[in-house]
Amino acid sequence: MSNELREILINSAYIVASILFVLGLKMLGRQTTARRGNMLSSVGMLIAVVVTLLDRQVIDYTWLVGGLVGGALIGLACARLIKMTSMPEMVALLNGFGGLASLLVGGAEYFRISGGTVVPDHPAFTSSVIYLTILIGGITFTGSIYAFCKLAEWLSGRSILFTGQHLVNGLLVVLTVLSGVVFVVSGDPEMQLMAVGAFTLLALILGWTLVMPIGGGDMPVVISMLNSLSGLAACAAGFVIGNNVLVVAGCLVGTSGVILTTIMCKAMNRSLGNVLFSGFGAAPPPSSGEASEGVIQGELKPISAEDSFAVLEAARQVVIVPGYGMAVSQAQHVVRELGEMLEENGAEVRFAIHPVAGRMPGHMNVLLAEANVPYEQLVEMDAVNPLMSSMDVAIVIGANDVVNPAASRDKSSPIYGMPIINAHEARTVICLKRGKGTGFSGLENQLFMMPNTRMLYGDAKGSLQGVVSEFKSLADG
Amino acid sequence: MELILLFFIFTLAGFLGFELIAKVPSQLHTPLMSGSNAISGITIVGALIASGADDGSMVTTLLGTAAVALAMINVIGGYLVTDRMLGMFKKKDTGSKKEGSS
Secondary structure (H helix, E strand, O other): OOHHHHHHHHHHHHHHHHHHHHHHHHHHOOOOOHHHHHHHHHHHHHHHHHHHOOOOOEOOOHHHHHHHHHHHHHHHHHHHHOOHHHHHHHHHHHHHHHHHHHHHHHHHHHHHHHOOOOOOOOHHHHHHHHHHHHHHHHHHHHHHHHHHHHHOOOOOOOOOOOOOHHHHHHHHHHHHHHHHHHHHHOOOHHHHHHHHHHHHHHHHHHHHHHHOOOOHHHHHHHHHHHHHHHHHHHHHHHHHHOOHHHHHHHHHHHHHHHHHHHHHHHHHOOOHHHHHHOOOOOOOOOOOOOOOOOOOOOOOOEOOHHHHHHHHHHOOEEEEEEOHHHHHOOOHHHHHHHHHHHHHOOOEEEEEEOOOOOOOOOHHHHHHHHOOOOHHHEEEHHHHHHHHHHOOEEEEEOOOHHHOOHHHHOOOOOOOOOOOOOHHHOOEEEEEEOOOOOOOOOOOOHHHHOOOEEEEEOOHHHHHHHHHHHHHHHHHO | OHHHHHHHHHHHHHHHHHHHOOOOOHHHHHHHHHHHHHHHHHHHHHHHHHHHEOOOOHHHHHHHHHHHHHHHHHHHHHHHHHHHHHHHOOOOOOOOOHHHHO
């Protein structure tokens, strides 16, 4: 096959792959087509990989096959063995691998150029994009790994701040930029090598320090941002090797990730800058509650499982508001069971899902789907709020800030302005909570003190099992 | 000229990405993220070239091979996990109630 013909073949295949990625992403946005969309995009990937093996630069297959097979086996094992409840950390980890892969591609390309096997047409440009690839890839890698550790609870999920943090970060950024400039401008191979080493290291440190001050509740934003960055890293790698399909696919992922990040920020009524740099939730804010207006004073009124059952048995309209606490206690199956019991008892059951409930975008949906809750029962925040006043009972399971009425009433509250699920408008609110501590933001939740709220203390799973067994004994008797 | 073309593609793909998923129901946020995460494994194309190129330098081969393996984990893991997740999203009554506790 002549080289020219080969080029045409490869590039046509890349066009097909790009089309499949675009269609796949589009179909992923709708429930009925999502699964097929994912398959289409995987076919696109297969095509891209296979034709790349025909590239005239690819000569030696020994190492390459080892990498392909090894990676495929590990990926397969990960996807098979992972528990659905560990999905947030899995997504973070995979994302980190993608970032590291891009960094290595950038590095390999640098060594090919410095070794003289590849002579770029525009050396300064190629150097700049190698710099970007390594920088973005490195930040994605360590950032994702840190996020993984936080999500898997290997490291504290709390935000970590130290004095002079902004100064240290600023210094790191300046050094990173400087080493980049040296790398692009300097013609001296030794200086260049040193610069590459320096900014690779700096990028890795930056990823770590970037995620460090971000608390657990802001994880949905971080995860979707890192996802976007891994796309941009691939895109930059595409500019390095002058490859269309990398640029297209990387850019698609990059921009679609930006959209998701924006959605998450909007759901918290905060800017991306605020999420990244404010160190939200590091320490409980000074109690500003007493002085401000619209604050509910009251005490926490506990309720037993038996009494909860009595309330629920009489209810006709029930809404369940799950939060991160449901994930922690793995209560999704017993939640589904409770939902079924209530429906058999003649009640209408809805699940109200806040966009940032949990630790990644859509976290609650995945958990409830795993427990076989039909997705028609899941209602988004905007759809459920108008119905809230007609609800007999709202059951809040391990959710805190996303149902805190202070967000709409208390102007001094740090979460003021954040859209919430108006659980407090239901006639009775039952809140399941492990203990009397505050939520991730460190705030007292005013919902818990409202006159129509009852607290069901204990592990969510255990408490719900108590309620469910009451329903069962009713059915048996 | 080739550079300009790449930028051209980059710009258009960027706008396309914005338009494609402007309105996604929140149920699909996780699959969308992990599915697009798998696509970002496209960097494997660059990795394959670095790994397979025979230029007498062990460094590039090793870096390239490591990149191939990592990108492959990203790709295979990403697509399969997404598929597994989407397989769970069911309508009412299509899934039997018994398999709940798997």
